[in-house]
Amino acid sequence: MKKIVQKHPLAIRWFHWINFPVLAIMIWSGLLIYWANDIYRLGWGNTTVLKFFPDSFNKAFNIPFRLAEGMSFHFVFMWLFFFNGLLYVGYLFFSGEWKLIFPNKKSLKESWQVVLHDLHIRKGVPPQKKYNAAQRIAYTAVIFMGMGSLLTGLAIYKPVQFKTLCALLGGYEWARIEHFTLTILFSLFFVVHIVQVLLAGWNNFRGMVAGFEVVADAKHLTPFEEIPADTPIDDSPKNM
Amino acid sequence: MVNDQEKIVSSKYIRNRTITSFALFFLLIVAGLFSWRWLTHQPEDNSVPRPLRAVLNGNEKFFTNFIYSPSNVSRTYSPTYAAPKVRVNGDDGMGEDFDVTAWKLQVVRSPGDTLFISLDEIKSLPKTDITFDFKCIEGWSQVTHWAGVKFSDFVKKYNLTSECAMQYVGLNTPDKKYYVGIDTRSILQPQTILCYEMNGKPLPMNQGYPLRLIIPVKYGIKHLKRIGTIFFSNSKPKDYWYERGYDYYAGL
Numbered sequence: 001m002k003k004i005v006q007k008h009p010l011a012i013r014w015f016h017w018i019n020f021p022v023l024a025i026m027i028w029s030g031l032l033i034y035w036a037n038d039i040y041r042l043g044w045g046n047t048t049v050l051k052f053f054p055d056s057f058n059k060a061f062n063i064p065f066r067l068a069e070g071m072s073f074h075f076v077f078m079w080l081f082f083f084n085g086l087l088y089v090g091y092l093f094f095s096g097e098w099k100l101i102f103p104n105k106k107s108l109k110e111s112w113q114v115v116l117h118d119l120h121i122r123k124g125v126p127p128q129k130k131y132n133a134a135q136r137i138a139y140t141a142v143i144f145m146g147m148g149s150l151l152t153g154l155a156i157y158k159p160v161q162f163k164t165l166c167a168l169l170g171g172y173e174w175a176r177i178e179h180f181t182l183t184i185l186f187s188l189f190f191v192v193h194i195v196q197v198l199l200a201g202w203n204n205f206r207g208m209v210a211g212f213e214v215v216a217d218a219k220h221l222t223p224f225e226e227i228p229a230d231t232p233i234d235d236s237p238k239n240m
Numbered sequence: 241m242v243n244d245q246e247k248i249v250s251s252k253y254i255r256n257r258t259i260t261s262f263a264l265f266f267l268l269i270v271a272g273l274f275s276w277r278w279l280t281h282q283p284e285d286n287s288v289p290r291p292l293r294a295v296l297n298g299n300e301k302f303f304t305n306f307i308y309s310p311s312n313v314s315r316t317y318s319p320t321y322a323a324p325k326v327r328v329n330g331d332d333g334m335g336e337d338f339d340v341t342a343w344k345l346q347v348v349r350s351p352g353d354t355l356f357i358s359l360d361e362i363k364s365l366p367k368t369d370i371t372f373d374f375k376c377i378e379g380w381s382q383v384t385h386w387a388g389v390k391f392s393d394f395v396k397k398y399n400l401t402s403e404c405a406m407q408y409v410g411l412n413t414p415d416k417k418y419y420v421g422i423d424t425r426s427i428l429q430p431q432t433i434l435c436y437e438m439n440g441k442p443l444p445m446n447q448g449y450p451l452r453l454i455i456p457v458k459y460g461i462k463h464l465k466r467i468g469t470i471f472f473s474n475s476k477p478k479d480y481w482y483e484r485g486y487d488y489y490a491g492l
Contacts, residue, residue, distance in 0.1 A: 002254060006245035017265075021272055037379030067378065068485030072288045075487065076295040159375070160314045160457050160492040161307050167315070172373060172381055210261035214254060215246070 003215045007130065007207040009095065015088040016208060022080045023186065025073060026149075028061075030183055032070025035063045040180060052180075078153065085146050092143075100130040102140055107133040118196075142189055145182050152179035287485030300423075300489035308491065310429045314456035317371045322385035322439060328446050329376060332480065333418025334466055343414070343450055345434075348471040349403055357398070359436065359450045365389040365397055368433055370456065375492060377459040377481075386454045388435035392428050403472040404428060410477025411453060414468030421477030422455065422462055426491055431456045434467070459490045 008016075035058060042050040058064055092098040103111075106126075110133035116122035118134075125132060131139065155166040155175040169175040197205055207213040285293040345362065347355040369387035395404055409427045412419045426432075435454040436443055443449040448465025455462055461481045471477070482488045 001248050001250060003246060003248050004254065005247075017268070033379065037376075039380075068287065068481075071377075071487060072292045072296060072485065075299055076292050079295070158303065158307065158492060161303070161309070161312050163312060163315060172375065176379065206258060206261075209265045210258055212254075212257065 004212045005215045006211060007213045008211050009097070010211060011091050011095075012088070012097065013208060013211060015084055015091065018080070018084050019088070022077055022084060025077045026081055027183055027186065029070040029073035029077065031061065031063050032066040033074060034180065035065075035070075036067040040177070052184075075157070078150075081146075082150060085143075085150070089143065101136055101143075103133065103136045107136050109133075111137050118199075138189065138192075142186075145185055145189075149179060149182045149186070152176075152182065155179075286483050296487050296489075300487070300491075303489065303491060304423060304425060308425065308457075310425065312457075313429070313431055314372045314492070316431075317373070317383050319369070319371045319385045319440075321383045322371050323382050324439065326384050326438060326447065327376075327380070327382055329378075329460060331446065333413030333415055333464075334446070334448075335415050335417065338414060338466070340450065345451060345467060346469045347398065347400070348469060349400065355398060362389055362394070362434060362451065363436060366393055368393070369437070370431055370433065370454065372431070372456045374456075374463075375459055377461050377486065377490065385439050386433065386435045387437035387440070388433040388451070388454065390430065391432040391434060391453075391455075392430060394434055395428070400472075406472040406474050408473045408475070408477055410469075410471045410473055411464045411467055412469045413464065413466050416468070418464060418480050419478050420453075420462050420464050421473075421479045421482070421488065422458065423489070423491075424472075426457050427455060429455070429457050457492050459492065461486065462490055 031053075034052075038052060038058075040052040041048045042052075053063075092101065110126040110128075113122060113126050114132045114134035117125045151165065152169055152175045154162055155169050156172060156179060159166045159172050159175070166172055166175055169178060203213055279289060279291060282289040282291055284290065288296065344356040344358050347357065349355065366389065367387055368390045369385065371383060371385040373381045374384045375381040395401060404424055407424055408421050409424055410419065410421050432453070432455045435448075435452050436450060438444065438447055443452060448467075451467045452465040453463050453467060476482075476488060479488055481490070
């Protein structure tokens with residue numbers, strides 16, 4: 001006999017797995033659009049550390065000369081991204097799930113301990129509920145990044161009709177830079193997320209598909225919040 | 241604290257539930273891939289798969305009916321902010337075989353009823369200038385300074401109000417090789433001008449001498465250079481970039 005705990009509600013699993021391909025399509029079509037005026041880089045003066053994007057990158061992903069195609073996908077799938085995000089945020093609020101995701105007073109301090117733990121510098125993590133402090137901060141940030149992408153996107157899509165929004169974001173060209181930066185941040189989040197999911201293992205991944213997680217063999221019947229942080233247990237709820 | 245969502249279950253239960261969930265998950269992935277394949281292999285409507293085109297046309301309806309307002313004007317600047325070197329993008333419809341001296345603007349009021357208007361006549365109308373951030377669909381923008389006659393003043397002067405009750409205005413270059421269609425509500429927005437001056441000087445040839453359209457509520461693709469003909473229609477006039485897969489509306 002084993003003890004399982006319901007981890008991710010069905011709604012959240014749907015929102016998550018719909019968002020994944022939709023966001024991927026938004027980023028891909030965004031790259032097709034960005035290529036037509038690919039002026040951003042990291043560097044100073046005449047020194048360029050990283051050009052967005054190197055020709056090899058554009059070539060590898062077949063990006064050049066597809067602006068019209070990029071726009072047509074972007075301005076269709078934006079609706080799915082918007083409605084899925086809206087429903088997700090609505091669900092967080094009405095279900096009370098937000099209490100498990102939003103950072104609390106201790107999160108900032110604890111997230112540092114989580115990072116040290118993940119880097120194998122510190123033994124043991126602070127006690128956690130569904131998400132640890134670093135996850136709370138990352139997942140909340142990603143929700144705000146999504147909102148940011150929608151707002152900066154709207155400002156560059158309809159800069160005259162949403163003139164005030166565009167001005168608040170620093171004008172048309174700044175809004176485009178912000179929209180681009182958020183996309184880079186999404187991509188970085190994605191990389192870290194995938195690494196963490198791989199490290200967290202099967203039990204955690206199954207949680208996002210099947211909804212439940214095996215907490216312990218029946219001999220350890222203590223609820224997982226009360227298990228001392230350093231206790232080695234198979235299938236321990238280290239999530240990401 | 242005991243969580244009410246905890247359950248003690250057998251390994252078999254866990255296995256069965258895992259298999260069922262992943263089978264459904266896999267089916268959804270396959271359905272997603274098939275949907276993508278279906279979407280990208282649909283017949284095209286003006287170079288865009290039909291379902292996407294339908295949504296883009298829906299976007300046009302949504303933005304014209306619920307968001308667009310003629311009182312939302314493009315931000316204007318003092319002419320001192322205008323770039324001295326104005327970017328030139330595209331020369332479609334701007335062939336060499338153009339007889340400047342013979343040029344007159346043609347306004348088709350109805351088939352067989354065409355007005356021919358000279359540049360001097362257009363210049364005799366009240367002059368309006370605007371300095372705004374010109375936005376190209378490629379993603380760049382530039383603050384530029386233009387002057388000419390307000391399209392709405394032109395409409396009043398030549399009694400085109402009843403023609404403007406139609407939904408679209410079409411514009412062609414004299415050789416008809418570049419052409420755009422614009423929803424009438426947008427072209428009547430007060431910042432739209434029939435433009436004959438750039439940076440206080442006559443429009444250069446590569447910017448559309450003698451007359452071009454400046455319509456700040458649209459991307460640059462709609463700012464047709466070297467206007468030959470203007471006409472009115474209730475169906476969408478032919479549009480050069482629309483045929484090449486861009487959005488018809490292209491409104492900002």
